Amino acid sequence: MFSLDPQLRNDANVLGSFPLCNLLLINDAQYPWFVLVPRRANITEIVQLSPKDRIQLLEESCQLQECLLSAFQPDKLNVAALGNMVSQLHLHHIARFRKDAAWPAPVWGKHPAMPYTDAQLAARLEALRPYLPDSFAWGEDDD
Numbered sequence: 002m003f004s005l006d007p008q009l010r011n012d013a014n015v016l017g018s019f020p021l022c023n024l025l026l027i028n029d030a031q032y033p034w035f036v037l038v039p040r041r042a043n044i045t046e047i048v049q050l051s052p053k054d055r056i057q058l059l060e061e062s063c064q065l066q067e068c069l070l071s072a073f074q075p076d077k078l079n080v081a082a083l084g085n086m087v088s089q090l091h092l093h094h095i096a097r098f099r100k101d102a103a104w105p106a107p108v109w110g111k112h113p114a115m116p117y118t119d120a121q122l123a124a125r126l127e128a129l130r131p132y133l134p135d136s137f138a139w140g141e142d143d144d
Contacts, residue, residue: 003040006089012114016126017139021057024065024137025091029114030121031103033073033096033129037061044090047082062092068132069096079107 005015005023013025013036021041027034039050039058047055066078075096082092095108103111117125 003042005038006087006091008087009036009038009089009091014122015141017137017141019061019064019134020136021054022061023141026122026125027093027114028116029108030117030125031112031115032101032108033069033075033125034108035065035069035094036091037065037094038089038091041090045084045088046090049090058092062094064134064136065094068129068134069094071132072128 009025013027016024016026016035018024018040019037022037022039025036025038027036037058039054041050041054044050047058050058062080066080069075069078073096076099077097079095079097080092082090084090097104097108099105101108
């Protein structure tokens with residue numbers, strides 16, 4: 002049975018779900034930093050997904066990338082599946098700007114996280130909302 006890794010739950014807000022993945026927002030207001038987590042138990046690598054789920058993951062990642070490009074107009078998108086600290090399969094999607102706090106370095110460990118204020122969180126979500134596909138459902142999906 003799928004359960005979101007406790008570290009991801011601690012570091013992020015669960016925004017809702019695509020058909021395969023939960024969408025999370027990392028609680029660091031310095032970057033529009035989103036994470037897709039396929040709702041499949043005991044998966045650490047993309048190759049462990051079924052062929053159908055692999056295709057769905059890529060589709061949802063591309064949909065999210067399109068949303069981030071439209072909503073935030075970044076200079077670059079960083080998309081990565083690392084898993085060194087959290088082995089549960091998850092894909093980071095980070096909108097990067099030449100003026101952001103870590104540019105051009107990776108965001109990991111560059112600066113301490115700056116948690117969102119309520120107003121910052123609301124603004125971030127309102128910027129994203131119009132661009133999410135109809136297949137996206139807001140609200141936390143039960144583990």
